[in-house]
Amino acid sequence: MKLRDQFRFVRQNMKKNKTRVFMTILATAMGCAFLIVLASVGFGLQKSVVKEMLEQRIVTQIDVHGKEVKDGGFRPINIKDIQVLEKVGKVKAVTRKIMLQQESTYKIGNYQEGAETYVSHFPSEVKAGFELSEGRLPKTENEVVVGYDFPLNLGTTDEVEDLYDNKGHVKKKYRYPENLIDKKLDLTVKQLKNGKHVEKKLQLTVVGIGKKPTREWMQDRSVFISDQVLKEIESFTGTPNGAILGPDEPQQQNPETNERIYDEVKIYAKNMEAVQGIVDQLKDKNYATYSVVNELKEINMVFTIAKAGLIFIGTIAILIASIGIYNTMTMAVTERAPEIGIMKAIGANPKTIKRIFLLESSYIGLIGAVIGTIVSYGISYAVNFSIPLIIKQAFGEEMPAGLTFSDIPLILPIICIVICYVVTIISGYRPAQRAVKVDVLKALRREV
Amino acid sequence: MITINNLSHEFVIGKKGRQTIIPVLKNISFKVEKGEIMTIVGRSGSGKSTLLNLVSGFIRPKDGEIWINGTKVSELNEAKLADFRIHHLGFIFQSFQLIPSMTAFQNVELPLILKGVSDRERKQQTEEMLERVGLLEYQDHYPSELSGGQQQRVSIARALIVNPPIILADEPTGSLDSETEEDLLQFIKELNRDLGITFLIITHDDKVAEIGHRTIELSDGKIVEEGVLV
Numbered sequence: 001m002k003l004r005d006q007f008r009f010v011r012q013n014m015k016k017n018k019t020r021v022f023m024t025i026l027a028t029a030m031g032c033a034f035l036i037v038l039a040s041v042g043f044g045l046q047k048s049v050v051k052e053m054l055e056q057r058i059v060t061q062i063d064v065h066g067k068e069v070k071d072g073g074f075r076p077i078n079i080k081d082i083q084v085l086e087k088v089g090k091v092k093a094v095t096r097k098i099m100l101q102q103e104s105t106y107k108i109g110n111y112q113e114g115a116e117t118y119v120s121h122f123p124s125e126v127k128a129g130f131e132l133s134e135g136r137l138p139k140t141e142n143e144v145v146v147g148y149d150f151p152l153n154l155g156t157t158d159e160v161e162d163l164y165d166n167k168g169h170v171k172k173k174y175r176y177p178e179n180l181i182d183k184k185l186d187l188t189v190k191q192l193k194n195g196k197h198v199e200k201k202l203q204l205t206v207v208g209i210g211k212k213p214t215r216e217w218m219q220d221r222s223v224f225i226s227d228q229v230l231k232e233i234e235s236f237t238g239t240p241n242g243a244i245l246g247p248d249e250p251q252q253q254n255p256e257t258n259e260r261i262y263d264e265v266k267i268y269a270k271n272m273e274a275v276q277g278i279v280d281q282l283k284d285k286n287y288a289t290y291s292v293v294n295e296l297k298e299i300n301m302v303f304t305i306a307k308a309g310l311i312f313i314g315t316i317a318i319l320i321a322s323i324g325i326y327n328t329m330t331m332a333v334t335e336r337a338p339e340i341g342i343m344k345a346i347g348a349n350p351k352t353i354k355r356i357f358l359l360e361s362s363y364i365g366l367i368g369a370v371i372g373t374i375v376s377y378g379i380s381y382a383v384n385f386s387i388p389l390i391i392k393q394a395f396g397e398e399m400p401a402g403l404t405f406s407d408i409p410l411i412l413p414i415i416c417i418v419i420c421y422v423v424t425i426i427s428g429y430r431p432a433q434r435a436v437k438v439d440v441l442k443a444l445r446r447e448v
Numbered sequence: 449m450i451t452i453n454n455l456s457h458e459f460v461i462g463k464k465g466r467q468t469i470i471p472v473l474k475n476i477s478f479k480v481e482k483g484e485i486m487t488i489v490g491r492s493g494s495g496k497s498t499l500l501n502l503v504s505g506f507i508r509p510k511d512g513e514i515w516i517n518g519t520k521v522s523e524l525n526e527a528k529l530a531d532f533r534i535h536h537l538g539f540i541f542q543s544f545q546l547i548p549s550m551t552a553f554q555n556v557e558l559p560l561i562l563k564g565v566s567d568r569e570r571k572q573q574t575e576e577m578l579e580r581v582g583l584l585e586y587q588d589h590y591p592s593e594l595s596g597g598q599q600q601r602v603s604i605a606r607a608l609i610v611n612p613p614i615i616l617a618d619e620p621t622g623s624l625d626s627e628t629e630e631d632l633l634q635f636i637k638e639l640n641r642d643l644g645i646t647f648l649i650i651t652h653d654d655k656v657a658e659i660g661h662r663t664i665e666l667s668d669g670k671i672v673e674e675g676v677l678v
Binding site: 001002005012016339342343344345346347348349350351352440441444 | 501504506507526527530531532533534535537539541543545546547549558559561562563564606607610
């Protein structure tokens with residue numbers, strides 16, 4: 001018997017008991033919709049969390065915090081480590097920064113700004129994607145590059161109440177009005193010497209302004225000085241990285257250039273796929289690392305467990321619906337026993353009879369699953385639309401922007417349809433077996 | 449050709465522990481030659497229906513062998529037996545055994561569907577067969593919309609549609625009036641003469657028994673008389 005004819009038989013049989021079949025399909029559709037909507041919450045929240053993470057971090061970036069030493073502690077990264085890190089495969093760049101260990105104030109005329117000061121390695125920064133919005137990179141020791149937001153925060157020294165706008169920048173009317181390129185800034189550094197605060201001014205020329213950070217919420221107010229300027233600061237403060245001494249703190253030895261340790265070391269992988277491999281290699285070399293991929297892995301694992309749990313709970317609904325399918329199919333076999341008997345008598349293969357009933361149960365299951373999927377997309381849309389409104393009405397709070405409460409990726413309906421198909425095959429199997437075992441003579445005598 | 453060798457059968461009735469064994473057929477042997485009409489007569493309870501059901505493969509014999517066209521059907525499994533039936537046997541039942549939810553056309557077409565014949569061939573063959581039994585104009589009628597004679601013709605058309613060499617008939621005229629019975633017997637004789645189809649018919653009706661080239665009388669599960677039509 002051809003498959004097409006088997007389908008025709010199934011459709012004819014289903015038409016005979018439209019109401020019963022409809023109710024069974026309805027129950028299956030409800031089970032499927034329940035499963036999909038339930039699991040879609042897990043998918044939606046995962047999507048929101050991952051999206052949030054990826055928006056805040058660069059996925060190819062790996063932070064290197066230090067290297068494990070024999071006693072179990074960690075030591076900071078030095079130039080020798082940088083050389084090791086640069087040799088690791090699929091590494092695009094290794095950026096390193098030394099941070100000036102005191103609050104630095106920059107002044108030009110009547111305008112000033114406090115900013116973080118770094119010594120950076122520009123060739124590796126450029127490799128990692130650092131770009132200037134205007135100007136050039138420093139060539140001499142007194143030339144500096146400032147972050148994109150530095151000029152926007154260079155405000156008047158006069159006392160004003162409404163200095164900042166709603167974006168956190170100094171208002172235009174209080175801001176340094178000219179272009180900063182080729183302008184000279186005074187950097188003031190301090191130290192406590194013999195119980196007294198002493199200051200030193202260094203004059204630096206701005207030659208470049210960094211590009212606007214890609215993240216909307218980020219501000220870059222850094223100033224990048226040269227290694228020679230840092231040495232000059234260190235020779236004034238008498239401390240490594242220009243740290244200010246406490247009242248009773250003794251003088252410290254200034255480090256040699258080749259002994260410098262870095263406050264911030266970042267590795268940039270060539271692509272996202274390479275990150276895990278680099279992290280594994282660094283782990284083998286006892287470096288302490290952190291990357292968003294690590295965090296993503298953990299978050300994805302937590303959500304995978306949550307989603308599996310939700311799908312399991314949803315599957316219970318489908319199992320309940322499968323009782324309906326079992327009942328419908330059992331009744332169908334009982335009602336059609338004479339027909340089965342006639343078919344067997346004239347030469348229907350037992351396998352064909354079994355297949356017809358299994359097809360019928362899976363047909364009910366699949367139609368239910370498809371309807372359930374369509375309905376669940378509707379419910380998901382309605383939930384995403386209404387939940388923010390309900391939360392706003394009930395609690396007076398705004399939902400975080402971009403939060404997806406329910407998300408149905410393609411894999412979810414596929415999982416649901418597969419589960420539904422398996423469950424309906426299982427629930428239709430026993431009635432199909434009963435159909436195969438129908439006694440021909442009893443069926444012909446209408447005794448079953 | 450049908451060969452029955454030392455065929456015995458019994459039914460077990462009653463509840464477990466208080467079962468009674470009732471022998472129905474006792475060591476029966478006979479042959480039905482190719483192109484022959486063999487009728488089996490006997491009173492109710494003589495075992496003739498059981499004999500036909502055993503030959504049909506609807507029940508398994510307790511003992512003995514059944515050979516049909518060189519195949520030992522008494523030892524075939526369910527699937528092979530089904531395959532054998534669709535290719536070698538046609539059935540005519542007393543109560544027609546048509547599927548009520550199918551039209552005359554669909555009932556006749558059913559064996560071809562089970563055989564996996566293509567749509568086009570099925571339509572052509574079914575229409576030819578319905579024309580042959582004089583029911584082409586009734587092809588879209590359901591069994592409940594047909595007379596007893598017409599239903600039995602549909603049943604015969606369904607049996608003939610796969611061109612079986614053997615037709616097994618269980619009281620084929622049992623539900624028909626005498627005029628329709630006469631037409632049907634004539635039709636059976638034509639089929640036997642024109643197509644060489646072998647018939648094994650069980651009946652308690654003398655008129656039916658008379659169309660047989662040979663007749664066997666069963667009594668109490670044994671062949672009591674075997675005769676040739678004069």
